[in-house]
Amino acid sequence: MTKTIAVIGGTGLCDWPGAEVLDETAIETEYGAPSSLLQRIRYEGAEFLFLARHGKGHQIPPHAINYRANVAALKKAGVDALVAVNAVGGISERFVTGVIAIPNQINDYTWGREHTFFDGSNGKVEHIDFSYPYSQDLRSRLANAAVDADIAFEDYGVYAVTQGPRLETAAEISRLARDGNDIVGMTAMPEASLAREVGIEYASVALVVNPGAGLSDNIITMEDIQTVIDTGMLQVKSILAHCIAAY
Structure with a gap:
């Protein structure tokens, strides 16, 4: 059975220069509108749906994203598998600037975000198993794609999800390191758990x-970050194209 694949992109992946946009769809959900139009894209032979997590022009900060609307819209569009692209900070020794990781675990430090579809409003409450937040099958497909594309990567990583939009203090990074985190970002949760719920x-x-x-x-500057993004996201896109084309 052919699966419908989607990519949700954030910092550095709001658009796809060189891609063919086949169509764009506005999808309304009971949770409101998603961050952007849902695009159907063809890129390097791979066809998939794409949603800009922060909206067109990167206008929505991490804590203000309507994660429920984003995931609900993707579900409504028939998406079976979702690959999230995240720009993150490195914490542990192997995760230096420029490294690409396929994380396998999450620690959630966010607060105040609408984080579940099972909020009791419809009289239905469920408790999902979230022991392993990432799909192992999809992770394996991404790893195989990176090998096929001859791109180096780390096949693990504990992702610490912080509230944002500010970056962390040095003391906070020290705490995250003690907690066993390898990378830090702001958007993996509640995106991952909402996907599991549906x-x-x-x-x-x-x-x-x-x-x-x-x-x-x-000092961490946006200029330095952008330099890494300009090179690294080309490699990320190549991994995505190889992965999706192999489905």
Whole structure:
């Protein structure tokens, strides 16, 4: 059975230069409108749906994203598997700037976000198993795609999800390191758990765009981050194209 694949992109992946946009669809959900139009894209021979997590022009900060509307819209569009692209900070030794990771675990430090479809409003409450937040099958497909594309990557990683939009303090990064986190970002939750609630396979490709606060002698600047994104996201897109084309 052919699966419908979607990509949800954030920092550095709001658009796809060189891709053919086949159509765009506005989808309304009971949770409101998603961050952007849902595009059907053809890129390097792969066809998939794409949703810009932060909206067109990167206008929505991480804490204000309507995650429920985004996931509900993808489910309504018939999506079976969702690959999230995340720009993250590096914490542990192997996750230096420029490294691409396919994380396997999550620690959630966010607060105040609408984070579940099972909020009791419809009289239905469920408790999902979230022991392993990422689909192992989809992770394996991404890993195989990276090998096929001859792109180096780390096939693990604990993703710490912080509230944002500010970056973390050096003390916070030290705490995250003690908690066993390898990378830090702001958007994996509640995106991952919402996907699990509606039965969408979910995995991530994360690009390390800066060292965590206090782990280098330099101040973290958006200019430095953008330099890494310009190179790294081309590799991420190649992994995605190889993965989706192989479905």
